[in-house]
Amino acid sequence: MFTKSVISFCELIAETVIIVSLSLFSLRVFLRLASFLASRPWRRYRTFTVRHRRRWGKKTVEPYCSICLQDAADGEKMRRLTACGHCFHAVCIDPWLEKQSTCPQCRAQIPPVPPEYPLVALFVSPGVIELFTKEP
Known part of the structure; x- marks a missing residue:
C-alpha cells in the first residue's frame, strides 16, 4: 500500500x-x-555598401540617389526602402525619414520605427x- x-x-x-x-x-x-x-530592423529599409563589380563584360546598374542626384560611388552606404525598392544615400535619406514616413520618390508608405x-x-x-x- x-x-x-x-x-x-x-x-x-x-x-x-x-x-x-x-x-x-x-x-x-x-x-x-x-x-x-x-x-525587425529590415522592415523599413536595408543598408548596404556599394561595391562595383563587372562580370565578364556585363555592366551592372549603379544605384542612383534621387535626393542628391548623384550615382553611388564605391564604398558609400546606401539604403534600399523595402516598401518600394528605391535606393538613396544613407546621409540623404535619414533626415527625410526623421520627418516623413513616405518615399521621397514615389510617396509609398514606409512602416514606422520599431518600438524601443x-x-x-x-x-x-x-x-x-x-x-x-x-x-x-
Whole structure:
C-alpha cells in the first residue's frame, strides 16, 4: 500500500515537471519569435555598401540617389526602402525619414520605427507606454 502511494506520488511529480518544462520551453520560443517579429530592423529599409563589380563584360546598374542626384560611388552606404525598392544615400535619406514616413520618390508608405521595447509593445498599448516613458 505504501509502495503504491509512493510510486503514484513520484509519477505525479514527474508529470508535473514535464508539463512545467514544456510550458517554459514554449513560452521561451514564443517570446523569442515575438521579439524577432516586433523588432525587425529590415522592415523599413536595408543598408548596404556599394561595391562595383563587372562580370565578364556585363555592366551592372549603379544605384542612383534621387535626393542628391548623384550615382553611388564605391564604398558609400546606401539604403534600399523595402516598401518600394528605391535606393538613396544613407546621409540623404535619414533626415527625410526623421520627418516623413513616405518615399521621397514615389510617396509609398514606409512602416514606422520599431518600438524601443518591442515585447512590451505587444502587450501594452502605446498610450500607456508614452505615459510612463515621458520625461517631465
